[in-house]
Structures are given as structure tokens and as C-alpha cells.
Amino acid sequence: MSEAVKEILKQYPGAGHDSLIPILQQVQDKMGYLSEESVIEVGKHLNMPASKIFGVATFYNQFRFTQPGKYHIQVCRGTACHVLGSATVLDELEKLLKIKSGQTSRDKMFSMEVVACIGACGLAPVISINGEFHAKVTTESLKNIIENYRNREA
Amino acid sequence: MNLNIEVNNNILEARQGDTILDALNRHGMSVPTLCHMKGLIPTGSCRMCVVEVEGRRNLVPACSEPITDGMRIKTHSNRVVESRKTIVELLLSNHPDDCLYCERNGSCELQNLAEDLNVRERRISGNKNNYKLDVSSASIVRDPAKCILCGRCVRVCEEIEGVSAIDFVGRGSKTLINTSFNHGLNLSTCVNCGQCIMVCPTGALKEKPHITEIKDTLGNPKKTVVVQYAPSITVSFAEEFGMKPGQNVIGLLNAALRRIGFDYVFDTSFSADLTIMEEASELVHRITNGGTLPMITSCCPGWVKYAEEFGHDILPNLSSCKSPQQMMGAIIKSYFAQVEGIAPEDIYSVSIMPCTAKKFEQQREEMTQNGISDVDAVLTTRELVRLIRLFGIDINKLEPEIADSPLGTRSSAGKIFGASGGVMEAAIRTAHFLITGKEMVKFQVRAVRGLEGRKEARVKVGDLEVGVAVVSGLKNASVLLDEIRNGRSDIHFIEVMACPGGCINGGGQPIGTDEEAVKARMASLYDIDEKDAIKVSHKNPYIVELYDKFLGKPLGHKSHQLLHTHYQKREVH
Numbered sequence: 001m002s003e004a005v006k007e008i009l010k011q012y013p014g015a016g017h018d019s020l021i022p023i024l025q026q027v028q029d030k031m032g033y034l035s036e037e038s039v040i041e042v043g044k045h046l047n048m049p050a051s052k053i054f055g056v057a058t059f060y061n062q063f064r065f066t067q068p069g070k071y072h073i074q075v076c077r078g079t080a081c082h083v084l085g086s087a088t089v090l091d092e093l094e095k096l097l098k099i100k101s102g103q104t105s106r107d108k109m110f111s112m113e114v115v116a117c118i119g120a121c122g123l124a125p126v127i128s129i130n131g132e133f134h135a136k137v138t139t140e141s142l143k144n145i146i147e148n149y150r151n152r153e154a
Numbered sequence: 155m156n157l158n159i160e161v162n163n164n165i166l167e168a169r170q171g172d173t174i175l176d177a178l179n180r181h182g183m184s185v186p187t188l189c190h191m192k193g194l195i196p197t198g199s200c201r202m203c204v205v206e207v208e209g210r211r212n213l214v215p216a217c218s219e220p221i222t223d224g225m226r227i228k229t230h231s232n233r234v235v236e237s238r239k240t241i242v243e244l245l246l247s248n249h250p251d252d253c254l255y256c257e258r259n260g261s262c263e264l265q266n267l268a269e270d271l272n273v274r275e276r277r278i279s280g281n282k283n284n285y286k287l288d289v290s291s292a293s294i295v296r297d298p299a300k301c302i303l304c305g306r307c308v309r310v311c312e313e314i315e316g317v318s319a320i321d322f323v324g325r326g327s328k329t330l331i332n333t334s335f336n337h338g339l340n341l342s343t344c345v346n347c348g349q350c351i352m353v354c355p356t357g358a359l360k361e362k363p364h365i366t367e368i369k370d371t372l373g374n375p376k377k378t379v380v381v382q383y384a385p386s387i388t389v390s391f392a393e394e395f396g397m398k399p400g401q402n403v404i405g406l407l408n409a410a411l412r413r414i415g416f417d418y419v420f421d422t423s424f425s426a427d428l429t430i431m432e433e434a435s436e437l438v439h440r441i442t443n444g445g446t447l448p449m450i451t452s453c454c455p456g457w458v459k460y461a462e463e464f465g466h467d468i469l470p471n472l473s474s475c476k477s478p479q480q481m482m483g484a485i486i487k488s489y490f491a492q493v494e495g496i497a498p499e500d501i502y503s504v505s506i507m508p509c510t511a512k513k514f515e516q517q518r519e520e521m522t523q524n525g526i527s528d529v530d531a532v533l534t535t536r537e538l539v540r541l542i543r544l545f546g547i548d549i550n551k552l553e554p555e556i557a558d559s560p561l562g563t564r565s566s567a568g569k570i571f572g573a574s575g576g577v578m579e580a581a582i583r584t585a586h587f588l589i590t591g592k593e594m595v596k597f598q599v600r601a602v603r604g605l606e607g608r609k610e611a612r613v614k615v616g617d618l619e620v621g622v623a624v625v626s627g628l629k630n631a632s633v634l635l636d637e638i639r640n641g642r643s644d645i646h647f648i649e650v651m652a653c654p655g656g657c658i659n660g661g662g663q664p665i666g667t668d669e670e671a672v673k674a675r676m677a678s679l680y681d682i683d684e685k686d687a688i689k690v691s692h693k694n695p696y697i698v699e700l701y702d703k704f705l706g707k708p709l710g711h712k713s714h715q716l717l718h719t720h721y722q723k724r725e726v727h
Contacts, residue, residue, distance in 0.1 A: 036334075036335050039334070039335075040726075049312075049317075049318035049319075049321075049334070049343065050334035050726075051319060051320055051321040051332075051333055051334040051342070051343075052321050053334070054321065054334040054335055055321035055322050058323045058324045059322075059324070059325045060325075065335065
């Protein structure tokens with residue numbers, strides 16, 4: 001079992017089912033996602049079947065089950081971004097990275113998720129990469145942005 | 155206290171604590187239900203049972219709404235019927251249109267509701283999902299495309315079996331019922347009991363079919379095809395041919411199986427007697443030699459897998475005996491093959507079981523001798539019915555026949571295996587003889603009979619007082635095991651069956667099995683026991699002969715090799 005998950009569970013001695021979501025949030029914060037092992041471990045701690053935990057976690061958008069890439073891209077699909085063409089942005093990004101929302105690229109460099117609104121409507125359409133906002137994205141600028149991140153690695 | 159309510163302008167009496175549905179049912183009235191499960195707390199999620207209650211703005215679900223005095227209810231007003239119809243139309247909007255090809259054509263609750271509510275066109279058309287079949291399990295096939303998300307399988311798995319192999323995954327229109335991390339049933343904690351199939355309203359859950367393979371082998375002249383049927387089959391399958399629940403038609407079954415083309419027809423009750431010889435000897439051995447107690451039965455493959463997953467610490471308590479199905483399989487391919495001069499590899503051994511977990515058990519690697527499976531294929535009761543229909547046999551026109559010797563003669567102790575408590579009672583009868591050298595004065599052990607999920611008794615065996623417990627439904631087993639882990643020591647022998655009430659309510663029995671049918675089947679088994687002359691396994695002449703000629707003695711070398719097994723710890727996912 002991962003030490004990190006062990007540490008988190010130590011903070012919840014004798015916890016009941018009501019602690020499930022806070023625990024999952026902490027695990028995801030620490031690990032970046034909910035791995036199968038960590039879900040089973042949390043299940044043992046709370047005496048809950050893994051299927052139940054998976055059921056709860058898949059209900060919420062905030063939880064992910066694949067390891068995020070080094071650069072995690074959030075594509076805003078809120079109203080303002082939608083009006084200003086975020087659908088095209090999403091399409092273009094899927095083409096560029098060859099992944100769909102919720103997936104991680106094979107080289108583990110990029111992962112992508114669609115979010116409802118990240119509260120930066122003035123910058124629409126906006127994407128956020130590891131918390132760094134990129135404003136008024138177009139298909140052209142998107143290529144450059146991704147290229148820049150790739151070059152950081154080279 | 156009695157309450158008065160008005161239903162469709164009739165005054166009815168209801169009891170305090172009743173739901174509307176309880177009150178209606180007691181007066182012989184009904185409203186359609188879908189997510190409702192008798193005996194479990196209502197969820198009220200499908201809204202199929204809605205009724206109109208005067209003074210309430212919205213329709214209320216009858217299954218979960220408590221009765222209040224003076225309540226005025228309309229169960230079939232226009233508004234109510236339209237609402238129900240819309241629900242069915244919405245459920246149908248993304249449902250596959252392949253009723254003709256569906257396993258459950260004719261026994262589908264969704265089909266019946268559509269019929270009853272007069273749905274005659276696809277008024278609402280939704281996006282079809284294209285979920286894949288889950289064929290990973292040895293026992294159960296899942297078709298999520300046909301699932302209407304009533305949640306009954308999830309509840310039976312959690313609340314009756316305590317397994318929780320499946321749950322709702324995802325949200326909104328993307329919700330489906332799946333295992334943890336969508337792995338497929340074979341990698342989940344599923345114990346293959348099949349209770350989910352019994353409660354599924356549609357064709358989303360069914361057994362893994364073995365029927366085609368058996369049909370093909372029946373036509374192969376090189377193979378000797380041998381069949382065995384479980385004790386509970388003879389009191390359940392005839393219901394599908396219009397006979398009353400519980401009617402024992404063993405003679406007709408023998409005749410039908412021969413018409414189908416099986417070369418030899420044997421009764422698993424015979425090997426149930428054999429199981430008792432081994433298991434009772436093991437129990438006596440453990441009691442007199444200070445072995446691990448309580449000893450727990452191992453006839454039920456659902457329970458065995460559950461113990462392998464959730465009860466690593468109690469695996470030493472499990473009897474090492476194979477189940478009657480596997481004992482029969484092993485004897486067919488050793489003793490019977492030897493007697494008849496047939497090579498074991500030329501025998502194709504089929505068993506007919508009220509059970510889906512038997513399909514899993516049959517393919518366990520422990521259940522082989524020199525690379526040859528003890529049993530080759532397993533049919534559920536439902537598949538048996540299909541096979542009989544396929545071969546165009548009119549069961550009502552057959553003359554009863556008897557099963558083949560030497561593996562077709564049983565004592566009634568082997569027969570009562572089909573009901574929860576039966577293994578216990580049969581084992582007590584033989585253990586009593588083994589310990590005291592005398593037969594019991596009265597064979598019946600009434601305290602272990604009946605449909606309760608848990609039964610306990612203290613049985614006098616000579617100077618010994620043996621504490622026994624019988625549980626059915628794995629949730630009940632898990633509660634009892636926790637008591638034992640916490641130091642309870644007055645119980646020496648435990649019988650566990652995964653399905654509530656035992657095999658007569660098994661996951662392979664006809665769809666629509668209700669409490670009345672289960673009671674009738676149980677009564678029928680005990681009636682056979684009343685009337686039979688040989689009530690103890692050790693007096694079965696063919697069992698005596700089998701030991702004399704072939705096995706030697708119970709727990710002997712040959713028994714150990716053929717009739718006993720071992721268990722593996724399984725990681726829980």
C-alpha cells in the first residue's frame with residue numbers, strides 16, 4: 001500500500017462512511033488520481049466494498065481514475081466559453097493530443113478534462129494547464145501553447 | 155390499531171405502519187411495481203407504483219408512503235395510469251428492440267408492464283447505448299444495454315448476500331450498473347450465486363449457457379453422456395410445465411432426460427448421501443480429535459467462494475468435502491467408468507443444478523483428476539426446461555421411470571439437501587450413528603427446518619450436546635461468523651447456503667420463484683422424507699456397496715483423492 005494513502009487514513013481513525021468523500025479528496029490531492037489500490041485500501045479502512053466507493057466516486061466529476069499527465073489541461077466549457085467557441089478548442093485539443101476528455105496521453109505528458117466553468121469568463125475561451133490560465137484561445141494559439149509545453153521537456 | 159382508508163371509493167381497513175402498497179396487497183389489490191423488493195426497505199425510486207392521494211399535489215409512491223387514517227387514494231385514475239405509462243415509455247426509449255431474441259421473452263417484467271399499460275408505439279426515442287456484454291464470469295452474463303437501472307440486483311447483492319460485487323456507476327444518463335473499476339464479474343467479488351438473475355426484471359442478467367455444447371455432445375457417438383440432477387430440481391422444474399409448485403416429478407424427469415438422449419441418468423441425492431458419509435465422519439473426527447471447530451459445510455459453491463474472499467481466517471473451518479455435484483462427477487469418472495469399462499475421457503458428464511455458482515465450481519482447477527474435469531457442463535433448472543422444450547417433449551404424457559443404478563438410488567437424507575437445514579439434518583442423523591452406534595429415535599430435527607435466515611439448535615448425540623446453526627443468505631452467514639470471531643464457542647457445526655432458503659430458491663431456478671413456491675418446494679422435500687423408508691445416508695445400500703467395492707472407508711485414501719478438496723485465499727477487489 002502506498003505510504004501516502006496510509007498517512008491520510010491515519011488521520012481518520014474509526015471513521016464512518018460519512019468520511020468517504022473527504023478521504024477520497026485528500027487521496028486525489030496527494031496522488032493526482034484514485035488508483036485501484038487506494039480505493040481498495042480506503043474500502044478496507046471504512047469497511048466498505050470497493051464497488052460502492054467506485055460508485056460514489058464516479059458520481060462526482062471531481063474524481064479521476066487514471067494517472068494525470070505531467071501537464072493537466074482543463075478545458076472550460078462554461079456558457080461564456082461556449083459562446084466564444086470552446087467546442088472548437090476542445091476538438092482541436094483532442095486532435096492535437098490524440099486523447100479524449102478524461103484520458104492521459106501515452107507518453108504521460110498531457111491529460112485533459114472538461115470542466116463546467118473555471119470562473120474566468122472575461123478570458124473566454126479559456127483553458128488552464130496545471131493551474132496556469134491561457135486566455136482567448138484559438139486553434140492557432142492552441143498549437144503554440146502545446147508546442148511550448150512540449151519544448152519545456154525537450 | 156386499525157385505520158380506515160378509502161381506495162377507489164371503497165372503505166378498507168389498514169394497519170398502523172402499513173405502506174399503501176401493503177394495505178392494497180392485503181385486500182387483493184395491486185399496483186405495478188418495479189424497484190420494490192419484498193422484505194427490503196423501499197427505495198421508491200422507479201415511481202411505477204404511484205397513486206393519487208387526496209390533498210397531495212404530487213402523485214405518491216405506494217411502496218414507501220405510510221398509511222394515515224382517512225387517506226383517500228385513487229390507484230388507477232387517468233393521471234396515475236398516464237404517469238405509469240410514460241415511465242414505461244421512457245424506459246423503453248433506449249431499450250433494445252430484440253424481444254424475440256431475448257432470454258426473457260415471455261418472462262420480462264418490462265414487457266409485461268408495456269403490455270398491461272397498453273404501450274403500442276415508440277412514442278419517445280432515446281439514444282441507444284452500446285454497452286458491451288460482460289461474458290467474463292463462468293456463471294453469469296451481464297447485458298447492461300438491457301438494464302433499466304431498477305437496482306434490485308445491487309440490493310440483493312448487498313443486503314441479502316453481503317457481497318456488493320456491483321453498484322451504480324456514473325451519473326445521469328450515463329449511469330450503469332457495474333463492478334468496481336468496470337473490471338467484469340470474474341474479477342469482482344461476485345460469488346456467482348445468481349440471486350441477481352432471480353430479481354432482474356429484464357434480460358440484463360442471465361446464466362452462462364451450456365445448452366449448445368450439451369446438445370452438440372449428445373449427437374457425438376463417441377461420447378457416453380451421463381447426467382445427474384440436484385435434489386431440488388425434481389420439485390421445481392415442473393412448475394414451468396403448468397404443474398403446481400412443489401410437485402415432485404422425479405420419474406418424469408428421468409423419462410424426459412432419457413428421451414433427450416442422455417445415456418445414463420443419475421440422482422445427485424445419491425452423492426449427497428456420499429457427502430454426508432464423508433462430512434459426518436469429518437465432523438466426528440474433528441470433535442473427537444480436537445480439530446478446528448465449528449466445522450462449516452462446503453456444499454454451496456457460492457458460500458465457498460465467499461469464504462475464500464472474505465473469510466481467510468475461517469478457511470480451516472470449512473469441511474474439505476467436495477459438493478455433491480463434484481463428488482458425483484468424480485465417482486462417475488472413476489468407479490462408474492471402471493464398472494462400465496468406459497475410458498473417463500469418453501464420458502461427458504452433465505449436471506442439472508438449481509444454481510449458477512455450480513458452473514463456476516465445475517471449472518475450478520481443484521475439481522479435476524489427471525487433467526479431466528469431474529463435471530463437464532452444468533445446466534440450470536431454466537436451461538433444463540429449455541432443453542426439454544427444444545426436444546419437443548411433452549412432460550405430461552410421459553410415464554415415470556427410475557434412475558440408473560448404481561448411482562441413482564438415494565436415502566431421503568440426501569433428498570432434503572435441497573432445503574436450507576437439510577444438509578445439517580442429514581449430517582446429524584449419520585453423525586449420531588457414528589458417535590453412538592445407534593440410530594436416532596426420531597429423525598426429524600425440526601429446529602433446523604424452515605425459511606428463516608438463521609436457525610440454531612442444540613442436539614443431543616449420546617452424552618454430547620452439539621450446537622448447530624443453519625444460515626442462508628450470505629449476509630446472515632457473515633453476521634454469524636463475526637459472532638464466532640468474537641468468541642462465541644457453543645456452536646460446533648454450521649450449514650451455510652448462499653441463497654435464502656437454500657437450493658429450492660437457488661439462482662438457477664425458474665424466474666418468478668416467489669415465497670409461496672419456495673415453501674411448496676420445501677414442504678415437498680420434507681414430505682418425501684416422511685414417506686421414504688431409508689432416512690439415513692449410511693443405510694443407502696448403494697453407498698454401502700460403493701465403500702465396500704471401491705472407496706474403502708470414509709476419509710480413507712481414495713476418498714481423500716476423489717471426494718475432498720482444498721481452498722484458496724482470494725484477494726478482494
